[in-house]
Amino acid sequence: xxxxxxxxxxxxxxxxxxxxxxxxxxxxxxxxxxxxxxxxxxxxxxxxxxxxxxxxxxxxxxxxxxxxxxxxxxxxxxxxxxxxxxxxxxxxxxxxxxxxxxxxxxxxxxxxxxxxxxxxxxxxxxxxxxxxxxxxxxxxxxxxxxxxxxxxxxxxxxxxxxxxxxxxxxxxxxxxxxxxxxxxxxxxxxxxxxxxxxxxxxxx
Amino acid sequence: xxxxxxxxxxxxxxxxxxxxxxxxxxxxxxxxxxxxxxxxxxxxxxxxxxxxxxxxxxxxxxxxxxxxxxxxxxxxxxxxxxxxxxxxxxxxxxxxxxxxxxxxxxxxxxxxxxxxxxxxxxxxxxxxxxxxxxxxxxxxxxxxxxxxxxxxxxxxxxxxxxxxxxxxxxxxxxxxxxxxxxxxxxxxxxxxxxxxxxxxxxxxxxxxxxxxxxxxxxxxxxxxxxxxxxxxxxxxxxxxxxxxxxxxxxxxxxxxxxxxxxxxxxxxxxxxxxxxxxxxxxxxxxxxxxxxxxxxxxxxxxxxxxxxxxxxxxxxxxxxxxxxxxxxxxxxxxxxxxxxxxxxxxxxxxxxxxxxxxxxxxxxxxxxxxxxxxxxxxxxxxxxxxxxx
Ligand SMILES: [Zn+2]
Ligand SMILES: [Zn+2]
Numbered sequence: 001x002x003x004x005x006x007x008x009x010x011x012x013x014x015x016x017x018x019x020x021x022x023x024x025x026x027x028x029x030x031x032x033x034x035x036x037x038x039x040x041x042x043x044x045x046x047x048x049x050x051x052x053x054x055x056x057x058x059x060x061x062x063x064x065x066x067x068x069x070x071x072x073x074x075x076x077x078x079x080x081x082x083x084x085x086x087x088x089x090x091x092x093x094x095x096x097x098x099x100x101x102x103x104x105x106x107x108x109x110x111x112x113x114x115x116x117x118x119x120x121x122x123x124x125x126x127x128x129x130x131x132x133x134x135x136x137x138x139x140x141x142x143x144x145x146x147x148x149x150x151x152x153x154x155x156x157x158x159x160x161x162x163x164x165x166x167x168x169x170x171x172x173x174x175x176x177x178x179x180x181x182x183x184x185x186x187x188x189x190x191x192x193x194x195x196x197x198x199x200x201x202x203x204x
Numbered sequence: 205x206x207x208x209x210x211x212x213x214x215x216x217x218x219x220x221x222x223x224x225x226x227x228x229x230x231x232x233x234x235x236x237x238x239x240x241x242x243x244x245x246x247x248x249x250x251x252x253x254x255x256x257x258x259x260x261x262x263x264x265x266x267x268x269x270x271x272x273x274x275x276x277x278x279x280x281x282x283x284x285x286x287x288x289x290x291x292x293x294x295x296x297x298x299x300x301x302x303x304x305x306x307x308x309x310x311x312x313x314x315x316x317x318x319x320x321x322x323x324x325x326x327x328x329x330x331x332x333x334x335x336x337x338x339x340x341x342x343x344x345x346x347x348x349x350x351x352x353x354x355x356x357x358x359x360x361x362x363x364x365x366x367x368x369x370x371x372x373x374x375x376x377x378x379x380x381x382x383x384x385x386x387x388x389x390x391x392x393x394x395x396x397x398x399x400x401x402x403x404x405x406x407x408x409x410x411x412x413x414x415x416x417x418x419x420x421x422x423x424x425x426x427x428x429x430x431x432x433x434x435x436x437x438x439x440x441x442x443x444x445x446x447x448x449x450x451x452x453x454x455x456x457x458x459x460x461x462x463x464x465x466x467x468x469x470x471x472x473x474x475x476x477x478x479x480x481x482x483x484x485x486x487x488x489x490x491x492x493x494x495x496x497x498x499x500x501x502x503x504x505x506x507x508x509x510x511x512x513x514x515x516x517x518x519x520x521x522x523x524x525x526x527x528x529x530x531x532x533x534x535x536x537x538x539x540x541x542x543x544x545x546x547x548x549x550x551x552x553x554x555x556x557x558x559x560x561x562x563x564x565x566x567x568x569x570x571x572x573x574x575x576x577x578x579x580x581x582x583x584x585x586x587x588x589x590x591x592x593x
Contacts, residue, residue, distance in 0.1 A: 062297065146297055181313040188309045192293040192352070193229065193276065196312045196329065198340045200224035200349040
């Protein structure tokens with residue numbers, strides 16, 4: 001695995017996530033001084049950060065970090081747990097994600113901007129892409145031998161602004177809902193070897 | 205195949221539906237030989253549990269013969285198995301802690317959203333129940349797809365009648381866990397609200413665990429007689445002031461532990477219950493929690509409260525003050541069936557537990573709609589219905 005630290009934090013989204021938005025915001029606003037909040041920035045009550053919507057989720061998966069890292073680097077494995085992923089084109093360093101958007105597929109051309117073995121991965125949409133997004137996976141050991149805490153951050157500019165954001169949320173296709181479901185499918189796959197379904201027919 | 209399907213409040217029918225197939229590697233297909241109607245099926249029948257869809261196959265108490273296995277199933281064709289109503293992966297944090305009904309992986313991700321919103325966390329998967337718990341097709345059918353068949357099903361020796369072991373699927377371990385949640389010490393007094401199947405098995409279990417006295421509370425004469433037959437003292441709440449009687453029967457202390465085996469559709473004419481009933485009828489997700497309120501009032505200071513009865517939403521006028529000021533401990537949950545299977549099977553084989561006393565009616569699967577109607581309308585005589593395809 002390559003170490004791509006030089007590409008780290010190219011945009012506000014990731015920098016803010018790393019520092020903790022709440023802390024930053026509070027340092028900049030006058031008024032009674034609050035101690036820095038330990039919560040991740042994406043749990044802040046504000047809705048947007050410099051035009052970016054910030055969301056994410058942590059799921060504990062009972063599997064070693066390197067195994068989870070490998071799942072994210074393997075397009076065939078990704079297709080198993082990212083249900084909306086139609087295909088991955090391009091190269092491993094510049095993957096183009098073809099996503100089923102509900103009204104036909106859309107393409108997001110990205111660069112792999114971070115890849116640290118057993119620790120983290122991040123992709124960022126290239127300049128001029130239709131959809132501005134940065135996604136980061138962080139892996140750390142869970143306490144008490146519970147496996148790995150897998151944290152996914154997504155910072156993106158919602159198409160059609162906030163209205164588009166809420167419309168997508170209502171249809172359950174916003175990045176938050178999708179991201180949460182993808183992490184849970186990955187968990188099922190690694191912990192049980194299969195993805196749960198209530199269907200009792202193979203072709204539905 | 206033929207299956208009992210839900211179409212709305214008080215509307216269940218026998219339908220012909222496609223046979224189930226092996227979908228995932230750990231699946232098995234079971235040909236059902238016996239299945240039962242459960243008290244919690246009545247919550248579905250009465251449409252007070254949200255998240256059912258027209259055409260859903262009901263039933264979560266079933267057993268049968270293995271007819272097909274996926275490549276990762278450990279079952280063998282021809283084996284007889286009882287299937288736990290809780291679907292559990294066996295390998296997540298919760299399953300490893302034997303909290304099988306809290307399994308993180310059995311409820312498909314799409315159906316985890318509702319309970320994550322309603323309860324703060326996604327609940328596990330159950331057969332033949334709400335889509336909040338996965339919407340898995342149930343066991344009141346000729347065949348069932350059983351996921352994680354290497355973890356759940358309890359293999360039963362040939363020669364043991366179905367009726368002796370069928371209730372390992374739910375109500376027997378549910379009654380057992382209800383009593384276990386009371387942390388019974390020798391000589392303890394335990395009061396049980398509700399002499400339905402779970403309440404009766406809780407009575408039997410509490411006595412086996414060393415309770416000095418078990419007091420069962422109901423209003424159906426036949427169900428009270430069954431409780432008395434197991435060795436319980438009984439109170440008919442239509443004849444007696446329950447709280448006063450429990451105090452007098454326990455030397456003025458109150459029972460050491462109480463069990464609410466009634467759940468969200470409690471009967472009775474108490475004012476709080478009438479209000480709850482009205483709210484449930486207009487469909488705002490309120491639970492009728494009269495039995496639970498009584499139990500919290502009755503239990504002694506520092507006592508234990510066990511809630512096997514099913515609740516789905518909110519209750520108000522909950523005696524939170526009694527809970528805190530008396531220093532009560534509350535334990536609840538869907539049953540961790542897989543935790544108890546082999547131990548309870550042994551106790552049945554040794555003759556320590558009888559399960560067949562409960563069965564009042566035996567019908568064919570085709571007669572299931574009649575079984576539902578009577579079980580709902582005549583709870584005094586219809587204590588348990590077993591269906592055979
Ligand atoms: Zn049941
Ligand atoms: Zn599990």
